[in-house]
Amino acid sequence: VVPLTVLTVFLGQFHFLAMAPSAPSARSAPSARSARALPLLVGFAACTACGFVIPRPPVSTWAPHRARVSGSRDAPGTPVSRQSFIAGSQLLLPFAASIVTGLLGVEAVKQLNEGSALKDLIKKYTNITVVDAPDGMPANPPTDGVYWYIKDPDVYRRVLVQGDLGLGESYMDGQWESNDLEAFVFEMLKLEGVKKDLGLLGLPLLSSAIVGSVSWLLFPTNLSASGAKQNIAKHYDISMKLYEQMLGPTMQYSGAYYHAPDMTLEQAQIAKMRLVAEKLDLKPGMKVLELGCGFGALADLMATEYGVEVTGVTLSEDQHTYAKKHFKNPLVDIRLQDYRSMTGQKFDRIYSVGIFEHIGRNCYETYFEKCQELLKDDGIMVIHSIGFCRSGQWNHGGWMNSYIFPGAELPTMSHFTQNFQEKWHLEDWQSFGVSYAKTLRAWKDNLNNWKGLEEFDERFRRMWEYYLMCCAASFQARRTKLWQLVYTKYPSKRQDDCHHIRQPLPRAEAATATRWNREIT
Numbered sequence: 001v002v003p004l005t006v007l008t009v010f011l012g013q014f015h016f017l018a019m020a021p022s023a024p025s026a027r028s029a030p031s032a033r034s035a036r037a038l039p040l041l042v043g044f045a046a047c048t049a050c051g052f053v054i055p056r057p058p059v060s061t062w063a064p065h066r067a068r069v070s071g072s073r074d075a076p077g078t079p080v081s082r083q084s085f086i087a088g089s090q091l092l093l094p095f096a097a098s099i100v101t102g103l104l105g106v107e108a109v110k111q112l113n114e115g116s117a118l119k120d121l122i123k124k125y126t127n128i129t130v131v132d133a134p135d136g137m138p139a140n141p142p143t144d145g146v147y148w149y150i151k152d153p154d155v156y157r158r159v160l161v162q163g164d165l166g167l168g169e170s171y172m173d174g175q176w177e178s179n180d181l182e183a184f185v186f187e188m189l190k191l192e193g194v195k196k197d198l199g200l201l202g203l204p205l206l207s208s209a210i211v212g213s214v215s216w217l218l219f220p221t222n223l224s225a226s227g228a229k230q231n232i233a234k235h236y237d238i239s240m241k242l243y244e245q246m247l248g249p250t251m252q253y254s255g256a257y258y259h260a261p262d263m264t265l266e267q268a269q270i271a272k273m274r275l276v277a278e279k280l281d282l283k284p285g286m287k288v289l290e291l292g293c294g295f296g297a298l299a300d301l302m303a304t305e306y307g308v309e310v311t312g313v314t315l316s317e318d319q320h321t322y323a324k325k326h327f328k329n330p331l332v333d334i335r336l337q338d339y340r341s342m343t344g345q346k347f348d349r350i351y352s353v354g355i356f357e358h359i360g361r362n363c364y365e366t367y368f369e370k371c372q373e374l375l376k377d378d379g380i381m382v383i384h385s386i387g388f389c390r391s392g393q394w395n396h397g398g399w400m401n402s403y404i405f406p407g408a409e410l411p412t413m414s415h416f417t418q419n420f421q422e423k424w425h426l427e428d429w430q431s432f433g434v435s436y437a438k439t440l441r442a443w444k445d446n447l448n449n450w451k452g453l454e455e456f457d458e459r460f461r462r463m464w465e466y467y468l469m470c471c472a473a474s475f476q477a478r479r480t481k482l483w484q485l486v487y488t489k490y491p492s493k494r495q496d497d498c499h500h501i502r503q504p505l506p507r508a509e510a511a512t513a514t515r516w517n518r519e520i521t
Contacts, residue, residue, distance in 0.1 A: 115156030117201050122148075125194055126187040133177075141179035146187055149177045161204040168399030168470075172463045181466065182441075185473035192390075212397025222360040222407050225338040229315045231407035232358065236316040242453060243295075246443045251295040251322070254354040254384065255436030255475075255482045265442040268435065272384075273298050274305075276351055279382050279428070279486050281500045282306040286348040289313075289374060291339045292355025296323025296332070303331035311347075313337045339370060346376045356385035361394065361409050365420045372423055378493045380427075380486065386436070387481035388412050404467045410480065427498040428486040436482045437475035444468045 122128050126146075133149040141147060150156075152175040158166030167188070170176060178184035195202050221227040236253075247253055248265055256268030257275050276298065282288070284307035290299050293312025296319070303310050312334045314320055320336040327334075339355075350371050359367050371381055388410035395401075401408060416426075447453070450461055474480040486501055488494055 115150075115153060117198055118156050118160055121191055121194065121197055122188075124197070125190050128184065128187045137177040137179065143179065145179075146183045147179045148184060149179075151175050151177070160198070160201060162208050163205045163398070165208065165397060165399045165402060168403065168463075168466055171466050172403075172459050174458075174462070182469040182473045182476075185470050186477055189473060189477050189479055208397055209395045212395035212401075213393035216394070216396040220360065220362055220407075222358075222363060225315075225340070228338065228358070228407070231405075232315040233317070234406050235404060237318040239456075240318055240322060242456070245448070245452060246446050247295075248446060251297045251326075253294055255386075255433075256439045256442075257432065258435040258438045259432075265439065265446075268439070270301075273301050276353060276382055276384060276484070277302050277306060279484065279498075279501050280349045280351060280380055281498065282308050282349065284308065287311070287345075288349045288351070289342070289347040291350065291352040291371075292358070293319070293323065293334055294354065295319050296327035296334055298353060299323075299332045299334065300327040300329050303329045307331070308349075309333075311335065311345075313339050313342065340366065342370065342374060345374065347374055348376055348379050349381070350375050350379065351382040351384070353384040354386075356383055357408050357410055358405070359409075360407065361411065361415060364411070364415055364418065368420050368424065372489065375489060377489055380488055380498065381424075383483070383485045383487070385483055385485075386410055387431075387433075387483045389479050389481065400467070400470070403463055416485065423490055424487045425490040425492060426485065427488055428484075428501045430484045431481050432484075433475045433478060433480060433482040436480075437472045440468045440472040440475070444472075 119130050122130060129145055129147050131147055131149050132153070134151060136151050137147075137149040141149075152170075155166075155170045155175045158170045158175075160166075162169075195205060198205070221231055243251070243253065248269075250266055250269040250273070252269040252272065255272065256265060257272035258268045259271060263271070280288070282302060286306075286308045288299075288302060288308045288310045290310055290312040293299055293314050296312065299310040299312045302308050308331065310332045312323070312332065314323075314334070314336065315338060317336065320334060323332075323334040356367070375381055389412070391412055391414065394409045396407075396409075444465060447465070450456060456464075471480070475482070486498060488498065
């Protein structure tokens with residue numbers, strides 16, 4: 001600790017001297033920028049790698065940006081406790097030195113770069129036109145391209161130092177606009193694989209990612225039932241009024257199934273619900289378990305249309321209350337309970353829609369083992385989950401985890417090939433992520449420019465719309481996926497494959513006979 005502290009302070013002082021005022025220039029040569037920033041960035045990266053740099057103060061990920069919503073459990077603006085990455089008085093000295101060095105690093109990027117490196121990257125790899133616009137976006141912006149209107153040049157520093165966190169927070173703060181927010185994010189996603197072009201100026205981004213990953217490895221919040229419940233409450237228990245307006249009558253907060261042209265959101269959501277039900281091959285009288293039952297609509301549909309008994313569990317108090325009130329059904333039992341505490345009962349079918357993203361990669365084995373315990377030997381299990389295209393550790397310091405889904409992690413395909421999968425037989429794997437992009441756009445349209453939701457302040461509205469459009473862009477780019485996986489147990493007592501999942505559909509009769517439309521005998 002002591003040698004690192006000395007090194008940190010020394011590098012900070014060295015950088016301070018190197019940054020002494022000099023003749024101003026519109027743009028320093030790249031080699032000069034790199035040479036002058038090198039001592040600072042090396043110190044910054046070294047401190048971060050050892051776990052001493054905090055990219056921002058450990059304040060609430062939600063409450064400071066929450067509007068004054070009547071009836072909310074917490075007082076508006078009340079900080080929510082969050083485990084700090086720094087623990088113990090013995091780390092105060094290196095922590096302080098790291099903060100000083102980090103602040104110098106931020107200033108270095110601001111002074112040395114002035115946005116030129118980021119602008120060059122955007123120009124090279126995207127179709128974005130960057131416009132320095134102190135007065136903001138024009139009243140009638142062009143529609144024949146993607147424009148990024150920079151109202152405050154500090155945006156460049158925030159993006160270079162904090163990546164997607166800085167981009168999202170600066171949008172919430174009103175520092176930039178775009179004529180097409182979804183298209184802008186779609187274009188910016190192209191930069192994910194080319195950050196190396198930033199050279200040494202990319203080290204702060206790497207440092208932020210390391211902190212976000214390592215902090216979760218050291219202090220995960222999903223292992224206990226109380227920690228998992230807190231993570232869920234920060235997103236799902238904020239306002240029933242918001243969710244009712246955004247989701248519509250089906251109250252489905254997961255990707256719909258737009259399998260035909262010109263479908264409405266309600267039609268596509270009901271199609272998704274029936275798709276899950278059909279893959280489960282339900283029969284009257286079966287006992288079914290839904291893990292993460294949401295607002296209760298899917299459990300009600302299965303009980304009503306298929307005559308099965310459904311037990312649903314959720315950690316959201318608002319979802320539990322809503323389901324009990326709006327989807328009363330003698331065949332449905334909705335419980336406020338952690339799925340890991342389910343014991344003593346066997347089910348014919350088990351399914352989950354939208355819970356797997358909240359399980360956490362460190363709990364996937366626990367999830368599959370619990371399902372193995374609760375599912376009958378001849379049963380069927382369905383998982384409906386968002387997936388991710390990129391491997392590597394999940395960065396919990398990113399914007400989405402910090403403001404929208406604390407503790408959430410998306411699985412990749414490789415996570416479904418781990419050793420615990422040896423107890424399962426994969427029957428089917430379907431992907432339809434572009435349907436989720438359409439779902440998100442419909443949700444944004446349902447907000448109707450926040451009419452009837454005036455209690456939410458401007459910063460919350462910008463945050464929420466940014467969340468929806470970021471996700472839509474990611475699904476449209478196939479960066480994030482929407483998967484449905486069907487499993488049976490291994491070994492199994494089932495006598496055949498699950499042919500019901502993909503029944504071949506008869507083609508409309510052709511005008512003339514062919515070898516394919518003749519009757520097979």
